[in-house]
Amino acid sequence: xxxxxxxxxxxxxxxxxxxxxxxxxxxxxxxxxxxxxxxxxxxxxxxxxxxxxxxxxxxxxxxxxxxxxxxxxxxxxxxxxxxxxxxxxxxxxxxxxxxxxxxxxxxxxxxxxxxxxxxxxxxxxxxxxxxxxxxxxxxxxxxxxxxxxxxxxxxxxxxxxxxxxxxxxxxxxxxxxxxxxxxxxxxxxxxxxxxxxxxxxxxxxxxxxxxxxxxxxxxxxxxxxxxxxxxxxxxxxxxxxxxxxxxxxxxxxxxxxxxxxxxxxxxxxxxxxxxxxxxxxxxxxxxxxxxxxxxxxxxxxxxxxxx
Ligand code: C5P
Numbered sequence: 511x512x513x514x515x516x517x518x519x520x521x522x523x524x525x526x527x528x529x530x531x532x533x534x535x536x537x538x539x540x541x542x543x544x545x546x547x548x549x550x551x552x553x554x555x556x557x558x559x560x561x562x563x564x565x566x567x568x569x570x571x572x573x574x575x576x577x578x579x580x581x582x583x584x585x586x587x588x589x590x591x592x593x594x595x596x597x598x599x600x601x602x603x604x605x606x607x608x609x610x611x612x613x614x615x616x617x618x619x620x621x622x623x624x625x626x627x628x629x630x631x632x633x634x635x636x637x638x639x640x641x642x643x644x645x646x647x648x649x650x651x652x653x654x655x656x657x658x659x660x661x662x663x664x665x666x667x668x669x670x671x672x673x674x675x676x677x678x679x680x681x682x683x684x685x686x687x688x689x690x691x692x693x694x695x696x697x698x699x700x701x702x703x704x705x706x707x708x709x710x711x712x713x714x715x716x717x718x719x720x721x722x723x724x725x726x727x728x729x730x731x732x733x734x735x736x737x738x739x740x741x742x743x744x745x746x747x748x749x750x751x752x753x754x755x756x757x758x759x760x761x762x763x764x765x766x767x768x769x770x771x772x773x774x775x776x777x778x779x780x781x782x783x784x785x786x787x788x789x790x791x792x793x794x795x796x797x798x799x800x801x802x803x804x805x806x807x808x809x810x811x812x813x814x815x816x817x
Pocket of ligand 1: 547548549550551660661662663677678679704705706708
């Protein structure tokens with residue numbers, strides 16, 4: 511029985527509401543392609559307060575029923591079928607011997623296919639919530655293995671906050687980092703496929719960017735230094751696939767962001783700002799340059815339980 515669990519209350523707990531938060535990549539270096547089709551990485555991830563809401567109710571029949579609603583401002587198609595990561599995460603828990611099913615409602619606020627890790631966060635949240643609701647059929651290492659099988663960013667999402675991720679992204683080390691950074695997100699409604707961006711990177715020359723200076727800046731909470739050290743090796747690949755994205759970066763710079771960078775495989779650009787006021791002024795100065803603009807601050811966790 512995990513610490514803090516009370517069997518008498520746990521049995522009655524059959525619904526749970528969670529929020530699952532987006533991430534930004536403050537640093538991403540691609541070290542090389544691997545035989546399994548993935549790429550070895552070194553990336554620093556940082557959680558932000560842009561979240562999806564997931565309601566989970568356990569049921570007696572051993573199936574998974576998922577309903578997806580997109581909040582205003584979210585475009586694109588998101589399957590509610592077996593290819594949705596929530597569905598796959600829930601099926602994993604059902605197979606783990608819980609012998610029950612789940613009815614799951616997702617309210618999507620994080621843009622789809624945007625490089626913000628929304629689907630990975632949904633998968634991590636579903637694993638954590640159902641594991642808790644069903645009395646922990648998976649131990650910590652089994653949960654991590656399930657997360658890794660679902661996607662490269664899902665292990666990071668089990669914890670969230672600021673972390674270094676290596677290998678294909680599944681080796682996660684928490685990092686010291688400020689939890690009060692402010693960002694402006696410049697969002698495009700045209701998604702980019704992660705695998706296409708990595709495939710395009712294969713034709714490019716590897717960089718020798720290092721993350722040590724950024725880790726020191728994060729540890730010191732030095733916003734100006736963090737802004738100067740933001741880096742993403744996937745930017746040239748994303749720009750080759752979608753040259754017009756370059757205008758988004760230029761717009762964020764002109765609007766006054768301290769530093770700008772692409773998140774993950776894009777197409778979302780983010781600008782780091784000195785504080786909330788600066789972030790809101792920067793967002794206002796962007797006008798209608800992006801399909802959608804969000805002002806967000808750091809989030810310490812990816813999966814948040816709501817009472
Ligand atoms: O792991 P995930 O399913 O999120 O990855 C989606 C795709 O992104 C992979 O199929 C692969 O093409 C690419 N990828 C990669 N190297 C990584 C992570 C993802 O090549 N480290």
